[in-house]
Amino acid sequence: MEYFSSRATVRTFDPARHIAEETLREIVEKAAHAPNTGNMQLYSVVSTRDRGMKAKVSKLHYDQPAAKGADVLLTVCADTRRFDAWCEARDAQSGLNNFGGRLSAVVDASIFAQQIVTIAEMTGIGCCYLGTAMYNADDFCELLHLPEGVIPVVGIAMGYPLHEEAKGSDRLPPDAILHEETYSDYTPADIDRIYKEKESLPESEGFIKENSKSTLAQVYADIRYPAELNKAVGEKMLRQMKAGE
């Protein structure tokens, strides 16, 4: 149980050590025992090992170091296609070709991805989620030959860690996340208390200076996750999630 509090994302991988195909297959097999919607398993994963393909996938992740240096890149997809193909072959009319069905598949894919990460990390493999899979969803579909109903949700960069990573990572206190009986909306005093530790980290001051901002929240809101970016990603994803509706 110690693992859960001390885990940390790994972004630098040992180029001399490789994840065996059999190891990856075992991780996927174990991860598929995670709960999912009605046991329809509305997810798939595409693995990238080929050197040329890795360069292309990494490029779609903006060549961030974790992607560029990964031993294996995974693209975990929401997948209603396999269920649809089953229905087609069995005289049934799939009801998942719509936003609601695709949203269940996004949840399934996320749960499945997290099970892969947990199992991999417990086995000593380092992982880094790549949220950029959604940013370039259309290009991923083209590159990985994803048919309609198969939508990239998250990428995972994997490999054996090059060096011991700093353990743990800063998180909001549990009472910031857990609401008992009903949701208590956050007052400015709550916000001060909840974000105090995060805002007082030495790196936070660095981020503010680097970006010529006056608060850490501005770094997130203006630089890292601005509205235009989220809106553009949302439009792309929504189009795919509604396909065939």
Added chain:
Amino acid sequence: MEYFSSRATVRTFDPARHIAEETLREIVEKAAHAPNTGNMQLYSVVSTRDRGMKAKVSKLHYDQPAAKGADVLLTVCADTRRFDAWCEARDAQSGLNNFGGRLSAVVDASIFAQQIVTIAEMTGIGCCYLGTAMYNADDFCELLHLPEGVIPVVGIAMGYPLHEEAKGSDRLPPDAILHEETYSDYTPADIDRIYKEKESLPESEGFIKENSKSTLAQVYADIRYPAELNKAVGEKMLRQMKAGE
């Protein structure tokens, strides 16, 4: 590692054993170390222990036995509200009030929910996901006082198992899920092979008979997850995910 392949959903809970508040808090604290979008932790969880509230939450889950008999009910929510409140208090303009931001929050909430389930199950607590949280998203918002930007994604029924559950659960073979380098779309022959085991389970025949259908796929497509249901759930969720856009 044995746990991952042998885990099973628990739907019957011991009414005499209770999950201590401290235990739940520890699970949430550990689970919050799961990866998330840019360390914004775009999720919250509302716990339900109060007898009267449990009856109301269970009703919104259609009083399915796992919900009705749960010791604690959790509603795991996609949450951009906390981040927004932080931005409001720090002279920043949140960019997450749109479908794209909410979709990242749905992924974060799903990953966080799965980390809760893994930790709880490893501690001997039984869990059952309740996908019905999305079906009645609006009613959950009202009952649990969820403000705009806080969207129920999954429920989790928790408690100590009343009896030893059958271990494991049927899943598609790993090569049905893992695609190497590019996605290979499913041929009718693939479908026959992949679904063979599932279709030959004794309970599958029972489901077909009970529902007067001719294939198992029809049971799923016509009875359990029909298009009208998914479309209605999708509309509800989409409205919430776009709120304030």
